[in-house]
Amino acid sequence: MPSIALSISRPIACAAVVACASAAAQTPEVQTVTVTGRSASSNAASVAGFGDVPLWRAPFSATVIDQRQLQDAGISSLADITRLDAGFTDAYNAPGYWNQVAVRGYTLDNRSNYRRDGLPINAETVIGQANKQSLEVLKGTTGLQAGVSAPGGLLNLVVKRPRERIRDASMRWVEDGTLEAAVDVGDRAGSDGAIGWRINASAARLDPQTRSARGERWLIAAAADAQFARAIFAEAEFELSRQSQPSTPGFSLLGARLPNARDIDPRINLNNQDWSLPVVMAGRTGSLRLTHTLVDDAERKLDLVAHGMRQQLVSDDRIAFPFGCSAEGAFDRYCSDGSFDFYDFRSDDERRTSDAIDLALKGRATLAGLSHRFNAGVLFTRHQAHFGGLAFNPIGSGTIDGRSVAQPDPTPLPGNTDRDERSVEWYAQDAVTLSARASLWAGLRHTRLQRESVVTDGSQPTGYRQSFTTPWLALAWALGPRSQLYVSAGQGIESQVVPNLPVFANAGQALPALKSRQIELGFKRAGQTLDTRIALFDLRRPASNDFEGVRRIDGSAVHRGVEAETEWRAGAWSLRSSAMLLQARRRGSDDAALNGLRPTNVPARSLKLQAAYNVAALPGLAVLGFVTHEGERMVLPDNSLATPGWTRVDLGARYTQRVGASTLVWRAGIDNLADRRAWQEAPFQFGHAYLYPLAPRTWHASLGLRF
Numbered sequence: 001m002p003s004i005a006l007s008i009s010r011p012i013a014c015a016a017v018v019a020c021a022s023a024a025a026q027t028p029e030v031q032t033v034t035v036t037g038r039s040a041s042s043n044a045a046s047v048a049g050f051g052d053v054p055l056w057r058a059p060f061s062a063t064v065i066d067q068r069q070l071q072d073a074g075i076s077s078l079a080d081i082t083r084l085d086a087g088f089t090d091a092y093n094a095p096g097y098w099n100q101v102a103v104r105g106y107t108l109d110n111r112s113n114y115r116r117d118g119l120p121i122n123a124e125t126v127i128g129q130a131n132k133q134s135l136e137v138l139k140g141t142t143g144l145q146a147g148v149s150a151p152g153g154l155l156n157l158v159v160k161r162p163r164e165r166i167r168d169a170s171m172r173w174v175e176d177g178t179l180e181a182a183v184d185v186g187d188r189a190g191s192d193g194a195i196g197w198r199i200n201a202s203a204a205r206l207d208p209q210t211r212s213a214r215g216e217r218w219l220i221a222a223a224a225d226a227q228f229a230r231a232i233f234a235e236a237e238f239e240l241s242r243q244s245q246p247s248t249p250g251f252s253l254l255g256a257r258l259p260n261a262r263d264i265d266p267r268i269n270l271n272n273q274d275w276s277l278p279v280v281m282a283g284r285t286g287s288l289r290l291t292h293t294l295v296d297d298a299e300r301k302l303d304l305v306a307h308g309m310r311q312q313l314v315s316d317d318r319i320a321f322p323f324g325c326s327a328e329g330a331f332d333r334y335c336s337d338g339s340f341d342f343y344d345f346r347s348d349d350e351r352r353t354s355d356a357i358d359l360a361l362k363g364r365a366t367l368a369g370l371s372h373r374f375n376a377g378v379l380f381t382r383h384q385a386h387f388g389g390l391a392f393n394p395i396g397s398g399t400i401d402g403r404s405v406a407q408p409d410p411t412p413l414p415g416n417t418d419r420d421e422r423s424v425e426w427y428a429q430d431a432v433t434l435s436a437r438a439s440l441w442a443g444l445r446h447t448r449l450q451r452e453s454v455v456t457d458g459s460q461p462t463g464y465r466q467s468f469t470t471p472w473l474a475l476a477w478a479l480g481p482r483s484q485l486y487v488s489a490g491q492g493i494e495s496q497v498v499p500n501l502p503v504f505a506n507a508g509q510a511l512p513a514l515k516s517r518q519i520e521l522g523f524k525r526a527g528q529t530l531d532t533r534i535a536l537f538d539l540r541r542p543a544s545n546d547f548e549g550v551r552r553i554d555g556s557a558v559h560r561g562v563e564a565e566t567e568w569r570a571g572a573w574s575l576r577s578s579a580m581l582l583q584a585r586r587r588g589s590d591d592a593a594l595n596g597l598r599p600t601n602v603p604a605r606s607l608k609l610q611a612a613y614n615v616a617a618l619p620g621l622a623v624l625g626f627v628t629h630e631g632e633r634m635v636l637p638d639n640s641l642a643t644p645g646w647t648r649v650d651l652g653a654r655y656t657q658r659v660g661a662s663t664l665v666w667r668a669g670i671d672n673l674a675d676r677r678a679w680q681e682a683p684f685q686f687g688h689a690y691l692y693p694l695a696p697r698t699w700h701a702s703l704g705l706r707f
Contacts, residue, residue, distance in 0.1 A: 045136045047115055047156035049145055049375050050431055050441070051362070056526035059441050059474035059486035061139040061535045061563065063087065070129065072624055072654060073610075074669045074700045076172070076180070078127055078135075078155075083628050083650075086578040086606040087139055087153075087563050092683035093692065096213055096247035096279055098125055103139055104539060105559045105584045105602040106152030109494075111383065113142070113149045115156040117287065119309045119356040120146070120381055123155075125281045126243045130182050130202035131221035133158045139563075140537060141492035141518040143470025147379075147425040147447030151492045151516035151541050159237055159287075162186050162196025162225050172702040180204035186223075194227040206245050209696055211402070212272035215245025231293045238286035244278045246271055249322055250683070250690030251400060255336030258641050259400075259691070262677040266693040268402040270322050275408045277318040277346075285311040295363070302363035305377075313352040320406065321345045322398055323688060332636075332688050338400045344409045347416065349388030356381045376428040387416040387456060415455040422450045429472075441474040441488075449495055460500050464510035468493050483525035492516045496544065498551045505549040512553060516541040531567040545589060555588035557599065572614040579607045598634050600684035603645070605631040612654075624652035624669070635682045635689050646678035648694060665704040672697045 044052045045062035055062060063085050070076070073083060079093040082101060091102040101108055108114070114123035136156040142149045168184040186198030199222045206215040223237035248269045251259065287309035295302040322340040324331035334340040360377030389412045398404035429443030447470070452463035474488035494514040500507045522535040538560045545554035561582035568575045582604055586597045598604070609627040631645040652669030675697040683690050 043134075045138060045156075046158065047118060047136045047138050047145060047154055049118075049429055049443070051373060051375075053373075053431070054526070056482055056524045056531070056533075057476065057478070057484055059439075059476045059484075059488050059522070061087070061520065061522065061533075061537075063137045063139070064134055066134045067132075071667060071702065071704070072612075072652060073626060073650070074174070074652065074667070074671065074702075076129060076174075081135065083626060084608060084610065085137075086565075086580040086608045088137070089603060089606060089630065090681040090683075090692070091601065092685055092690070093681065094247050094249065095208065095210055096215065096245040098123065098281070099127070101155070102602065103137060103152035104537065104561065104563075104580075105582050105599065106150050106539070106541065106557075108152050108155060109150040112146065113152070113154055115145075115154060116285065116309065116311070117159050117289075117307075118156060119287065119307060119358060119379075120354065120383075121157075121285070121309075121311050122313060122352045122354050122383060122385075124352060125283050125313045125315065126217065126241070127157065128202070128217070128219035128239070128241045130184075130219045131160050131200035131223075131239060133160045139535075140488075140520060140539065141470075141472075141490040141516050143490055143492040144427070144429060144443040144445055144472040146492070147381075147423050147445060147470075148449060148493055148495050150494060151518065151539055159221075159223065159239075160184070160198055160200060161223050161235065161237070162188065162198045164188060164193075166198070167707045168704065169707075170702060170704040172700070174208070174700040175698050176209050177207035178204065179207075190226075192227075196225045198223045206243075209267050209698060210248055210269050211267050212269040212276065213246050213248060215243065215278055217241070217243035217245070233291045233293075235289040235291075236287070238284070240284055242280070242282040244280045246276055247279045247319055249319065250692045251334075252322070252340070252691055253333035253635065253641065253689050254338055254400075255325075255328065255330070255333065257336070258635065258643065261679050261691075261693055264400070264677070264693055266677070266696050268400070270398060270400070270402055271320045272402055273320045273406060273408070276320050277316070279318060280316040282314045283311065285309065300363065300365045302361065302365070305358070305360045305362060307360075308357045309355070311352075311354040313350075315347075315350040315352075317345070317347040317350060319345050320395075320398075320408075327397075332684075334400065339397050339404075340400070342395045342398045342404070342406045344391060344393045344395045344406075346389070346391040346410055347387060351384075351386045351388075353384045354381070355383075371433040373431040374429065377426075379423075379425040379427070381421075381423050381425070383419075383421045385419040387418060390416040415457040415459070417453055417455055420452045424448045437478040439476045439478075441472075441476065443472045445470050447493065451495070451497070453500075460508075462497070462500055462508045464497065466495055466510065466513055468513045468515070470515075479525075482527065484523070486520075486522050486524075488518075488520045488522075490518055492518075494541075503549060504546075504551055506551060511544065511551070514542040514544075514553070529568060529570050531565075533563075533565040535563045537561060537563070543586065543589070545591060545594070547590070554590055555586060555594070557584065558587045559584045572616060574612040576610045577608070579605075581605050593638075597637070597639050600634045600637055600689075601682050603631040603633050605629075605645075618655075620656040620658075622654045624654060626650040626652070633679075633682045635684070635691070637684060643679040643682045643691070646676060646680070646694065648676055648678075649673045662705060662707040665706075666702075667704075668699075668701040670697065670699050671695065 043064045079099040082088045091100040091107040110123040139153040142154040165187045172180045182202035188196045201220045203218040219241040221239040225235040289307040292304045321343045325335035357380045393409040395406040425447045427445040432440045454461040470491045472490035476486040478484045497510045518539040520537045525532045541557045565578040607629040611625040615621040629647040632642040635641040650671045655666040657664040680694045
């Protein structure tokens with residue numbers, strides 16, 4: 001939730017993304033289909049709420065990224081998934097901190113755009129991957145799945161659940177000296193395998209090429225399920241995790257000049273004081289899901305599902321932070337000579353708790369001769385954020401060569417801001433087969449929201465309530481076996497309040513609900529050797545602006561573009577490509593100077609390629625290649641400076657070896673093969689322009705064992 005009372009926030013964050021797939025069907029009926037194979041169109045994105053409908057016939061854009069894709073690319077954090085899909089781009093990804101990702105040019109909100117097995121969570125933390133089966137990203141407006149969320153999309157983490165016997169272990173090394181080990185074990189027991197269990201654990205020593213950034217992390221998770229009689233299925237799981245690592249602040253403009261990335265050593269960490277403390281992020285999450293099958297026959301199925309979850313996060317956020325240049329009166333960049341103002345930032349004992357309970361009726365039925373797949377229910381959520389002491393004190397100046405020394409000043413400031421949010425969301429959605437070729441998909445969500453905040457000393461309490469309804473509608477037309485056209489229209493909601501600061505005449509006032517709208521026209525085809533997905537979208541989001549000390553709604557941010565994906569499989573080759581062309585502009589502002597401007601840190605074009613070649617001369621060996629290209633990004637809101645576009649090439653190899661009854665999977669790779677120097681992203685956050693360089697050439701290797 002946006003800050004309502006006085007809040008000094010650390011200007012660093014990050015987040016990520018993910019996912020695409022579906023299961024194949026031969027007829028255009030809305031039905032559950034399970035198909036195994038190599039095509040991503042054989043997967044399904046459960047976050048959409050339509051069950052196991054294959055992506056090739058779902059009338060929306062989504063991506064599903066599974067474990068094998070992450071392992072082949074050497075990816076262990078959400079930030080790096082931007083290498084796998086053109087629709088995802090970086091949105092302030094500071095190493096050592098939580099990740100942020102943009103979808104279709106809009107940054108996902110870490111407090112409202114993330115789900116875990118479909119339930120809302122807070123992603124202002126490091127999200128461990130050891131117990132995640134896949135990552136799903138639904139693109140576009142998300143008012144059907146979320147009461148409040150940014151319009152770019154929704155990211156869902158799918159947790160590993162019990163299945164048949166599994167015994168996996170792995171080790172991973174990343175240059176300079178990062179080492180990680182993980183185990184994944186599980187089985188079924190009882191009569192007819194009625195009880196299942198699964199345990200995941202991982203531990204890592206973090207030693208990246210970035211200097212002064214050593215740390216550690218661990219995760220342990222367990223999941224269990226049980227079938228009671230024939231009608232009740234229970235699932236439970238929990239996860240404990242912790243990461244401790246100094247974070248890495250960005251570089252910036254040097255006066256009016258964009259520094260050449262070739263002149264900057266990407267290994268420098270400006271948070272390198274002897275007294276610098278690590279950012280510590282710990283989490284506890286647990287959930288319980290009960291499914292009671294009320295009806296299950298050839299024509300009907302009806303399940304009553306109760307799903308509850310609690311997430312508790314505790315963080316210590318500390319950094320020697322570079323911010324602005326008071327010597328030149330510029331607070332959105334560093335000084336012309338490469339110096340900057342240094343601050344000692346500390347926010348200890350940050351506590352965030354999220355609770356969610358979802359009660360739903362799901363199933364399928366035939367009514368009036370039409371086949372329906374429906375989902376209706378109510379979601380209760382509560383999010384709390386309570387903070388401890390806060391410090392943000394000037395401690396002199398530093399320089400971009402990373403050699404300056406400053407003295408700490410942890411003197412606490414008067415207060416921080418605690419937040420409390422509650423919501424009730426009623427929802428219903430239905431997929432209806434109209435004919436042999438046509439299907440209608442519709443949904444509606446009504447949300448009642450209550451938000452409150454107060455400074456930790458008890459002063460400046462504020463609060464407000466809002467209610468809104470968000471519809472979604474799509475029509476799909478099958479062109480032939482496994483191909484279709486569709487058109488969809490949907491809405492999403494964001495809720496904002498004017499910061500309770502003296503510079504605003506309307507401080508503490510809730511703004512009208514920001515209703516974003518998207519229209520999407522798409523084509524999908526899933527073939528034996530070639531899959532194709534094309535989507536044209538028009539996404540509009542209300543914008544706010546400040547006029548004479550009053551913040552109000554002012555025009556909109558319009559993102560129009562086209563996304564295209566292809567997957568080709570033939571013989572020893574497997575190729576996947578995705579591209580996005582995006583026109584993102586400010587429109588309709590009362591300030592004519594803003595109209596036509598591009599948002600900062602959003603490339604107008606991106607291209608992602610992945611290739612695999614199975615070497616016939618050595619069965620089990622696959623050679624892997626990855627190409628990432630992104631266009632220029634605006635650095636300043638007035639569009640006066642932009643970073644150049646860049647292209648990065650990564651190479652890898654995977655060798656699968658049978659040893660008796662066991663299977664070994666060897667992987668090795670090199671990221672940024674040409675050691676390209678470029679500005680990877682240029683986030684403008686908290687009134688300041690930052691620059692993050694591409695990571696230097698990096699080697700990595702891993703060994704997986706299934707026994």
